[in-house]
Amino acid sequence: MEPSVLFLHVFNGLVNGAFYALLSLGLAVIFGMLRVVNFMHGALYMLGAFGAYILLQEAGIGFGLALLLAPLLVGLLGMLLERLLLRHLYALDPLYNLLLTFGLTLFLQDGMRLFFGIQGQPYGTPGWLRGAVDLGVVVYPTYRLFVIGFSLLVCLLVWYALERTRLGMVVRAATERPDLTRALGINVDRWVTPVFGFGAALAALAGVLAAPMRNVSPLMGADLIITVFAVVVIGGLGSILGSVVAGFLVGVVTALGALFYPALANTLVFILMALVLLLRPAGLFGNPEAS
C-alpha cells in the first residue's frame, strides 16, 4: 500500500474524529453539570448546520460569521429548552431527561423535515478555504485541515477553561458536589442554564463545520448521535479529556479499520465499544468508582 493512501485515511479519520470530539465534549460538559445525557445533541448539531445555511441564504452571512452566530443562536435555544422543560426533571432518575431529550429530538428533526424536506441542501466551501495543501506525504483539502485544526483549538480552549481557570473550578466543583459548593456561597443553579447552552453551542459549532462537507439535511445528526454515544462510552461519560481523546482516537482507528475491512466501516466503533466494556467498563478515562 502506498504511504499516501495510508496518510489520506489517517487524515480522514482525524476529520471524523474532530466531529466526534466536539460532539462528545458538549455531551460531557452537559452531563458533568446537569447529569443529563442529551439525546438532542444530534438535532442541535443539525440545527447548527441549518443555522449556517439559513444565515447564508436569507442574510448573505458567510461561513466565518456563521461559525460564531449559529452556535450562539442554538445555544440560546438550548438555554430556553433547559429553563422551560429539562429543569422540571432534575429531581428524578436521569433516565427521564434522556427520554425527554429523545422526544425533543423527534420534534426538532421532523419539524425541520416539514420545512426543508428530506433532501440535503448544498453549502459551498467558503472561498478562503478552497483548494488543497501539499503536506509532503499527501495533498489534502484545505477545508478539512481547517476542520481538524479548529476543532482541536476549541477542545483545547474548553479543556483549559474547565481545568485551569477559576470559572472552570466553580463549574467542576458544582458538578462534583453541588450541595457543598452551595454551602460555600456559590449559586450553583445560576450556572446550570449557561452550561447547557454552552454544550448546545458546541454541538451547533460542529454542525456549522459539517455544512460545507456534508449536505445540510434534517437527518444529518440522527445516526451520528448514536455513534457519538459509543465514543462517549469508550472515553468515559463526563470525562472532558476522555471525550476529546476518544473522539479523535475512534475517528482514526475506524478510518484505518475501514481501509482494511471496508465492510466494517460503520460497525467498527461499536466493536471498539464492546471491547472497552469487556476490559474497562468505566471507559478509557472514566472513573471506575463514579458509576
Place this chain on the structure above:
Amino acid sequence: MPLWLLFGGLLLALPHLVYPVLALDLLLWGLFAAALDLLLGYVGLLSFGHAAFWGTSAYTSALLAKAGLPFPLAVLGGVGVTALLATAIGFLSIRRQGIYFAMVTLAFAQMVYYLANELRGLTGGENGVQGVPRTLWGLDLSSPLAFYYAALPLVALGFFLAWRTVRSPFGHVLIAVREEEARAQALGYPTARFKLLAFLLSAGLSALAGGLYALNHGFVALEVVHWSTSGLVVMMTILGGIGTLWGGLLGAAVVLLLRDWLSTWTDAWGVVTGVIFTLAVLGFRQGIWGSLRQWRRRRA
C-alpha cells in the same frame, strides 16, 4: 372472571373493530412494549436498543418463511437467532446501569442496523425483504383476518409468559434487584445472572412479536432495526405506564391508532410523536394504566 371474558371477547372482536392488519399490530406492539417493561419496570433497566431484537427476528422469520417454513416455525427460528444475539449484547450491556445501560444498548442496536444495511444479499438493504409468505400446513392464511386468528395463540402465549414471569419468585427477585441490587446480592442472589436472564426473556418476547410483525405485513423494511423503532416502543411503554405490563397494550393502541388516524391528513407524525413523548415524560409519568390503577385504589 367477567373481566377475563371481556378481554377475551375484545381480542376476538378486535379485527372487526379496526382493520385486521392494524388489529394484530396493536397486539404485537403491545407485546413488544410488555417485553420492554419486563426489563424497565421490573429490573429498572431502560433498553434503548430493543429494535435489535424485534428487527433481527423480523428478518430471520421472514427469510425462514420465504424458505418455505410454516409460520410458527419461522417465528420460532427468529426467536432462536435473536436469543443468540441477545446473549452477547446482554452479557456486555448489563455491565453498566441506568443511562449507561441505555446508551450501550442503543449503540449495539445501531451496530445491528448497520449490519442489516450492509448484508444486502440477505436483507435487501434499503429495499428490505419482500413477498414474505405465511403458510401453515395447507391452511389458507393469505387473508389478514385469517392470519390474525392464527397468530393470536402465539401472542397470547407471549403475554402469558410475561405475566407468569413477573408473578413468579424469579420476578420478585428482579424487583429486589431493581430496588436495591446490593442487598439482593447480600441475600445470595447472583444478580448479574438474574439480570441477564431477564434481558434474554425480554429480548425473546420482543423477537416473538417482531417475527409475527414481519409476517403480518409480508415484508420487512430496514426501519425495523432503526433506533426510532426502539424509541417508539419505549414511548408506548411510558404512555401505558412503566411497571404495569398490561399498560403497554394501551400505550401501543393509543400510539398506533393516533398514527393511523393522523397519517390520513398529515405527514407530521414525527412532530406529534415528539410532542406526546415530551408531554408524557414531563407530566404523565404514571401512564394510562398506572393512573387508572391509582384512581381505582383511591376510590377503594
